[in-house]
Amino acid sequence: MARSLIVALVLLFASGAMAEVADVYDFADRAEEQRYQELISELRCPKCQNQNIADSNAPIAKDMRDEVYRMMQDGASNQEITQALVARFGEFVRYKPELDSRTFLLWATPAIAVLGGLLVVAGVVIRGRRVAAGQPALSAEEKARADRMLADGDEQRRS
Amino acid sequence: MKRFLLFLPLLVALVIGIVLFAGIGKDPTRLESVLVGKPVPEFSLKDLHDPEVQLTSELFRGQVTLLNVWGTWCPACRDEHDDLMWLAKEKNVAIIGLNYKDDRDEALAWLDRLGDPYQSVIYDPRGTLGFDLGVYGAPETFVIDASGVVRYRHVGVVNETVWEQTLLPVVNEARGNG
Numbered sequence: 001m002a003r004s005l006i007v008a009l010v011l012l013f014a015s016g017a018m019a020e021v022a023d024v025y026d027f028a029d030r031a032e033e034q035r036y037q038e039l040i041s042e043l044r045c046p047k048c049q050n051q052n053i054a055d056s057n058a059p060i061a062k063d064m065r066d067e068v069y070r071m072m073q074d075g076a077s078n079q080e081i082t083q084a085l086v087a088r089f090g091e092f093v094r095y096k097p098e099l100d101s102r103t104f105l106l107w108a109t110p111a112i113a114v115l116g117g118l119l120v121v122a123g124v125v126i127r128g129r130r131v132a133a134g135q136p137a138l139s140a141e142e143k144a145r146a147d148r149m150l151a152d153g154d155e156q157r158r159s
Numbered sequence: 160m161k162r163f164l165l166f167l168p169l170l171v172a173l174v175i176g177i178v179l180f181a182g183i184g185k186d187p188t189r190l191e192s193v194l195v196g197k198p199v200p201e202f203s204l205k206d207l208h209d210p211e212v213q214l215t216s217e218l219f220r221g222q223v224t225l226l227n228v229w230g231t232w233c234p235a236c237r238d239e240h241d242d243l244m245w246l247a248k249e250k251n252v253a254i255i256g257l258n259y260k261d262d263r264d265e266a267l268a269w270l271d272r273l274g275d276p277y278q279s280v281i282y283d284p285r286g287t288l289g290f291d292l293g294v295y296g297a298p299e300t301f302v303i304d305a306s307g308v309v310r311y312r313h314v315g316v317v318n319e320t321v322w323e324q325t326l327l328p329v330v331n332e333a334r335g336n337g
Contacts, residue, residue: 046295059260060295063286088293090193 025069032072039068039078043085044093052095064093192293192312199226199307200291207258207266207280214281219307223333224253225326226301227277227317228289230261231269233297239316240273246322247276252330256280259289259297302326304333 027033037054043064045056053061053068064085071081085093097103138146194200199216206212219226227243229236246252256277258266263282270280283289292301295314302311311329313321 046293058295059286063290067290087193088291089295090293 035078036069036072039072039081040065042095043068043082044095046089046093192309194293194301194309195312197309199301199303199309200288202281202288202291204288205282207256207263207282210263210282214279216307218255218279218281219303220305222253222305223330224255224278224303225317225330226255226257226303228257228259228292228294228297228299228301230259230297231265232261235316236298237273239298239318240276242316242318242322243276244274245319246317250322253278257288257292258282258284259294260284260286300326302329302333 025033025036027036040054041052043053045051045053045058045061045064047058047060048056051061053064067085068081071084076084082094091097097106099107199219201216203213203215206214225246229240243254247254254277256279258280261282261284263284266280266282270277281288286294292299298316300313300317301309302313304310310333311326313325315321317326
């Protein structure tokens with residue numbers, strides 16, 4: 001009983017969420033709609049920043065969705081559509097910026113961080129091995145001093 | 160080597176501090192305009208005052224103009240209207256209006272009531288030219304030189320300070336070269 005209720009609720013809300021897009025645009029097939037959804041979720045709204053145009057209610061986001069849809073109906077490729085919007089609103093509207101000299105650091109930072117981490121780990125491991133293999137923990141002189149201290153301690157306890 | 164490592168956290172904190180400090184005071188809503196240096200997009204739209212007249216990008220040829228994007232639905236446009244009147248009357252600046260996503264009757268009533276600072280007004284009820292210009296919020300003001308190339312884009316209200324500190328230098332430069 002409870003399970004069927006949950007299923008019913010899930011279905012109810014799922015259809016509500018889809019309706020906002022589905023009732024506005026008609027797509028030839030499922031794949032086209034998927035492509036449209038992917039495109040609008042990767043484009044950023046210039047007005048309400050930090051929202052993509054799929055989520056934004058701003059009029060400009062609506063215009064951008066219309067344009068994406070119109071260009072798709074005209075048979076434009078994903079790249080052409082993104083380019084057309086970038087030409088109007090700037091690189092800002094891309095959530096995935098192109099790799100160029102300005103965004104190089106942005107894309108390279110994760111790799112640099114991983115590489116740096118590996119270097120640190122390697123350094124620690126190598127040094128640890130060298131200490132373990134090469135030199136004994138105490139030099140001869142240090143060992144003698146330690147022995148003496150231990151001996152002193154023993155004597156004091158005895159007396 | 161060990162001693163150097165002790166300073167590493169300080170170094171990291173310093174670098175992060177410098178990077179974050181550089182971002183302070185920057186207005187994140189101010190976007191670069193890709194249109195700067197490019198001609199005004201082609202358009203063919205009706206004149207607000209006279210629906211018989213078709214306006215095209217030829218409108219911007221021959222003189223340095225300000226293209227002001229406005230609408231009666233936009234409170235900030237009401238805010239800057241008096242300053243636009245001042246610019247047109249006192250400073251003899253050529254301003255062309257782009258009535259963006261608006262209603263013709265309401266727009267005409269607005270100009271009747273508050274005065275008309277525009278040499279001509281492009282009527283763009285569906286926002287097509289606005290979209291091509293990358294307008295994402297009115298008011299916006301573009302400086303366009305005599306050959307119809309966008310020189311500058313200002314997002315937000317135009318007032319005396321903005322005019323003197325931001326727009327006038329661009330206009331002067333455009334006048335000198337154009």
